[in-house]
Amino acid sequence: MLNLSYNEMSNAWNNLDEVEDSRPVFKNDLVLSWKQLSVTVKKKTPRLFGASKVVYKKILSNVSGNVECGTLLGIMGPSGSGKTTLMATISHRTKGNFKGELFLNGRPVSERVMIKISGFVAQEDISFDKLTAFEQLNFMAKFKMDRFANEKVIQGRINYLVKNLGLSTFLYTRLDFLSGGERKKIALAVQLLNDPPILFCDEITTGLDSYSATHIINTLRKVAYSGKIVICTIHQPASGIFDKFHEVVLLTNGRLAYQGPVSLVNELFKKYNYVCPNTYNKADFIISILNSNDTQDKYNVDEMCNLSSTVSQMNMKYNLFNKDVQFEYEHHLESIKPLWITQLLFLLYRSVLCFIRNYKNKLLEFGIFMYLAVITAIPYSNLKFDTKAVQNWQGFWFCLVINSIFHASYGAMYAHNENFSIVHREISNKLYSLSAYYVAEIIIMVIWATIQTLAYSILVFWVVGVKWVYLQLFILVLILLTARSYGSLMSAFFADIEKAITVSLAYDYFSLPLSGAYISFGSLPKLLVYFKYLSLFYLGCESLSIVQWEKVNSIPCIDSHSCLDNGQAVLNHYGFVSENLYMDIVILLIITIIANILAYFGILLRIKKQPPY
Known part of the structure; x- marks a missing residue:
């Protein structure tokens, strides 16, 4: 029995x-x-x-x-x-x-x-x-x-x-x-x-x-x-x-x-x-x-x-x-772990698999980004090209850059905290190197940010009527990658998102007035003028404005008393220098690289300080 x-x-x-x-x-x-x-x-x-x-x-x-x-x-x-x-x-x-x-x-x-x-x-x-x-x-x-x-x-x-x-x-x-x-x-x-x-x-x-x-x-x-x-x-x-x-x-x-x-x-x-x-x-x-x-x-x-x-x-x-x-x-x-490049490939495949299976959240994120594109573009739809519309055009570029930077940077502030506990344990157990994981995550981030930004840019340009060139698309992609890298940097150093936002706001309050939309650079002390090159808002606004106006030789002049009759006059009016275009692009690239390097060391510091269990 x-x-x-x-x-x-x-x-x-x-x-x-x-x-x-x-x-x-x-x-x-x-x-x-x-x-x-x-x-x-x-x-x-x-x-x-x-x-x-x-x-x-x-x-x-x-x-x-x-x-x-x-x-x-x-x-x-x-x-x-x-x-x-x-x-x-x-x-x-x-x-x-x-x-x-x-x-x-x-x-x-x-x-x-x-x-x-x-x-x-x-x-x-x-x-x-x-x-x-x-x-x-x-x-x-x-x-x-x-x-x-x-x-x-x-x-x-x-x-x-x-x-x-x-x-x-x-x-x-x-x-x-x-x-x-x-x-x-x-x-x-x-x-x-x-x-x-x-x-x-x-x-x-x-x-x-x-x-x-x-x-x-x-x-x-x-x-x-x-x-x-x-x-x-x-x-x-x-x-x-x-x-x-x-x-x-x-x-x-x-x-x-x-x-x-x-x-x-x-x-x-x-x-x-x-x-x-x-x-x-x-x-x-x-x-x-x-x-x-x-x-x-x-x-x-x-x-x-x-x-x-x-x-x-x-x-x-x-x-x-x-x-x-x-x-x-x-x-x-005696067991020997995989080579670094093999670790990278395995981790990249795992990240892609998780990314695809998280498609509902990713589609929601993409939809919100497209919604942001529509509400940014509608007030500026079908802009004319005359002196009365110069302020509207510049307002569009400023609004586009500022909204894009805020959305990308604050959206990335949870990036490293979402899976930090898992990665912390796996790295502490010597399964793979932090650098291999980090490079895999950057690759995913760059690809996804590029796809989002291209769709976002083309939709915005179509609604507004921008006769865009590939350089504008490249600059906008670079701006959003830089903003995401900055948000990623905050995420790497701060486990508490409230602290990350507080520190980020301090930077935003300092850099936003230097975008060129709110103040004349000629009235600033020389020392303070150089700080504009640390402002993502300024670098983005100046580079996109230069591409927009640099080759415009004449603008129909309706009001002769306040007439900006060519592109160079518009750039001078807002304090932008056409020769700075490639310097701005290089600075954005440098900030992106430095932000990601610092983020890597921020994660490494947290792993060394915090126990994995």
């Missing part, structure tokens, strides 16, 4: 009983150790007057531990006990400084080595959700696996994970249509693509139903049985899941209460007269004691922490784990 009790079902999943009865023999070649880890964070509270108030909070205090390959280790504790901080620290995925030592096989391990030798499944799964599950696995395999691996090897690895993780039912479904549990399975599969010897999982069962959580933990047990180190943070695991871990680390208020086999946890608590009722969830029982406000419970937990954190106890455990480990681990570092 079929036994439907929960534990029997969970143990039977994927024939796990057979695996446990015949545990394979593997070479014990990796031991990860951490000694006396302490992590302190600094928090600043702004004050209206005076310096900000600085508060230091200790997240981890003197925590030590060891784990060897073939082990599924759980890190458990109440909320705020330091579980995620401990795992982020021992996995070298944190940007903060910590005190203490990290060892791999008894030798200090660097951030570069740890990131290359391990996988990290984050609690919050973020990815380019316009991709299907298969596309995500395929792209990540190209980046994570050795660049000499052929397509057959890559697809073989993907097929193996699809089968063992049960991904086949949603393999060709887009990520934004998947449930939380399905996305966690994909995230786990991504980290297993290159078969890392160490795997970190941050609360991988959180948000899953009990059956899905059990499936994930059973899968991680299989990974551990294959000779890997698997470390998970767990928060209130369901009944039966807690016992599936080989060892557990118990934390409370940033201190170590216990590390050892799960089977001996009850013995520890019995020493302090705590006995878990048979019908009670063991994990919930442990958490309730660690998080208790009772005076006696606090005293007992403090005693546990003191016993676990003595120097002699830490050294004894460290020596016990590391005494027989003499193997080198360089063979785990």
